[in-house]
Amino acid sequence: MRRIVRNSWILCWKNFIKSAKNWRLFDRSPFFSINPNEEILLNWTEKKWILIQWFQGGLVAGVIVALVGCAAQGQPGGGPVDVIGPRLVSVIPENGSIRVTLKPKIELTFSETINPRSAEGTLIVSPHLKTTPVIKTNRKKITIKLLEPLQSNRTYIFSYARNLQDFQKNPTVEDIKLAFSTGDSLDEGKISGIVYQIPEKKPAMIWVFRKQIAFPDSLPSQKPDYAAAVTGSGFYEVSNLPVGEYRLIAHVPPAAKPGTFFPMEEDPLGIQQTKNIVIRHRNDTAIGINFRLDKISLRPFRLLTAVPTNNALELNFTSSIPDTNLKNAAFHIIGSGTPNVLKTWADAGSPKQVFLQVDGLIPDSTYSIAIRNLFDETGDHPALDNRPIRFTWRVQTDTLKPRLIKTNPLNRGKNFGSTDPIVLDFSEPIILDSIQQKILLFESDSINVPTADRWLDGNSLVLTPMEPLKSNSNYTIKLLCQKWKDAADNFFKDSVITQTFSTIDVNQFGSLSGIVKTSTTIDFKKLIVAVQSSTENFQRQTHPDSTGKFVFLSLLPGKYSARIWFDPNGDEVYDAGRMIPYRIAEPYKDLPNMITIRSRWETAEVELNY
Structure with missing residues (x-):
């Protein structure tokens, strides 16, 4: 390929020489003539011919160079698929250097070409710089140009973690991190541990926040001071930390932003399990700082809105609320008339919603709501921040038919426990005269099994067999719901519902x-x-x-x-x-x-x- 490029440029030069000889350019040019004062006279035809010869040679050379440049960055055809990421070959200054100048030349050289896009916006510099460095990627080399001088006597870390990739999207083999000091010594504090419950094929990161005067109220809104990648086995280590107190967060960033800390509600997150993480001396090590990834709300538990809907009051919270937590909760409607909360229930499909059936509300009147003894799934009580949640009651026509939306056990479920309760979740409260005559449990389709019933909340019914269910047996639940209806006299969607399940074989x-x-x-x-x-x-x-x-x-x-x-x-x-x-x-x-x-x-x- 290099020979083709060289020959193309030779062709370009030969065209120029040929044109120069044909038109006696050497004899009349001040660059080649012995007498530079000789007047240069070229007519338009001569000029046009020389330009054409130059264009022909230059066009061929340019096209070939462009093709070579593009081919160098793509995956070569044939041969084994490239599954190995780039490896760091050398760095300037050397990792661990001390007495580095305040405006150093920073270069990272890799074993293969780096995709420039993977280097955009993924560099983390600790401590922070006021201005973002300029990143230039040239094939295997990344150059980091600083726009401001570094501070003296500080340890700096330039980290890409494992965000750099080749053109086959293979991440680097190891964490890419350069640490050096502008003073006489390098900070050597370390924090390490294990991250559990990492989703398969999802790279996790550790984000580190160093306490200044106090930790901010909201870490997700802050830029982390340090970062480290988590290995496939869940291990991580953050090194070169100065003396101080730290908070850490484990996070699986979205695929579109692998090197950024901008957590969303759906991202797996982990909070440290140790109250205080302190590096007291320059070479201290804190080990066993572990995390379990989970879905964690990024907002405090609070009531967001109260909205009339289908003759019920819909309450929207920031966190999920289990059905069992509604039993001791108290909801008070404050305003005109004599409001009275008749029933409360949670939406099985939207666990952040709670519904109230309220009597005595006056249409077009404004009310506020107060809540006591309501806790979310983590045991937090809603913080109302002294803000009254207000709503205006509107009378709406409820035309939605009630329906069964969830059961435990599932229909055709297996290995149900012999003493486990049976739970039926409806879309809204229903009115039925006699549960015992309308909800039936059979063994082997024919033997009636007596049950005790209780409402868990307004729309969740619990059936408990009077005796433990038999081992390794088939059961049928039959709901005779042709006359069931809601408070607005909408009849049940189905007239008969039949579900089956089997119990565990204790043998x-x-x-x-x-x-x-x-x-x-x-x-x-x-x-x-x-x-x-x-x-x-x-x-x-x-x-x-x-x-x-x-x-x-x-x-x-x-x-x-x-x-x-x-x-x-x-x-x-x-x-x-x-x-x-x-x-x-x-x-x-x-x-x-x-x-x-x-x-x-x-x-x-x-x-x-x-």
């Missing part, structure tokens, strides 16, 4: 026993040990005794993963923490090894290290 059960071991003193009774089958949605959890021993008596055969977390509030549910107001997560650990359970067999003496 297949195996058991698991063992002990939890810790390196520090801990209240074992506040630990939760949970196991989950790798093939079915089957999970169980228990508390160890005061010595750390635990037992699971009823597990289906198969392979199980185990996890442990510390549950100080005793709600039996993992608390992933909160961004606003900031609250650390409960300490959590995934156990790396799978546990095999066999039918009618005890898997004993299993040690789980927490």
Whole structure:
């Protein structure tokens, strides 16, 4: 290819020489003539011919050079597919250098061509610079031009993490980070740990915030001071940190913005499980700073709006609210008339919505609402910020028919527990005279099973069999709903609903026993040990005794993963923490090894290290 380019330029030069000889240009040009004072006289035909010869040669050379340049950046045809990312070959200044000038030349050279787009907007400089450096990518080399001098006696980190890619979108083999100091020593503080529950094939990042006077109220709105990539195994290490106090956030950025900290509500996030992370001396190391990724609300729990809809009042919150949390909640409508809340229910399809059926409201009148004892799924109470939530009541015609939207167990579900309650979720409250005569449970389609019933909230009905269901048996739920209706006299969408499910075969059960071991003193009774089958949605959890021993008596055969977390509030549910107001997560650990359970067999003496 180089020979073709060279020959094209030779052709261009030969055309020029040929034209010059034909028109005696050497004899009349001040560049070639012995007598430079000789007058240069070229008519238009001569000029045009020389231009044509030059254009022919130059066009061929230009096209070839352009094709060569494009070909150099694409994936070569044939041969094995490139799946190995770029590797850092050399850096200027050297990593770990001290006494670096305040306006250094910064270059990174890689083993293959870097896609310039991957270098745009993904560089993190710590500490921050007032002006953004200019990034120039030239094939294998990245040049970072500083627009302001660095500060003296500071350690600087220029990090791309693993955001740089080649033209086949392969990320770099390792974290790309350059650390150097403008003073006589380099900061050597380190923080490391494990990130659990990373989605498959999703790169995770650790974002580090250093305390100045105080931490900001909202970390998601701040630019992080340091960053590090998380390995495929979940390990991370942030190095070259100065003395100070830190907060860390684990995050899976969206694919479109791999190197940016701009978390959205749907992004997996992790909050640190340790209250204070402090580097007290220049070479201190903080280990075991772990994270579990989860869906975490980026806003404090509060009521956003109250909107009349279908003769009910729709309340929209920032966080999800379980049905069970409505039982002790109190909703007060303040305004004209005698408002009275008759029923409350949560929307199974939109868990951030709660509906109120209210009597005594006057049309076109304005009301405000007060809430007490309502908690979201993490146990937070809504902060109203002293702002009354107001609404104007409008009478609307409700024409929507009530319907069954969710059941537990699912229709045709398997391995239902013999003592588990049956839950029916409706789209809105329904009116029915006698549940016992309208909702029936049968064993093998014919044997009636007596049940006790209770309303969990306005639209969720719980059926509890009077006796445990039989093992490895088929059951049918029949709903005779031809006369069911809502408060607006809209009849149920279906006249008869039939669903089936089967129970667990207890003869297949195996058991698991063992002990939890810790390196520090801990209240074992506040630990939760949970196991989950790798093939079915089957999970169980228990508390160890005061010595750390635990037992699971009823597990289906198969392979199980185990996890442990510390549950100080005793709600039996993992608390992933909160961004606003900031609250650390409960300490959590995934156990790396799978546990095999066999039918009618005890898997004993299993040690789980927490």
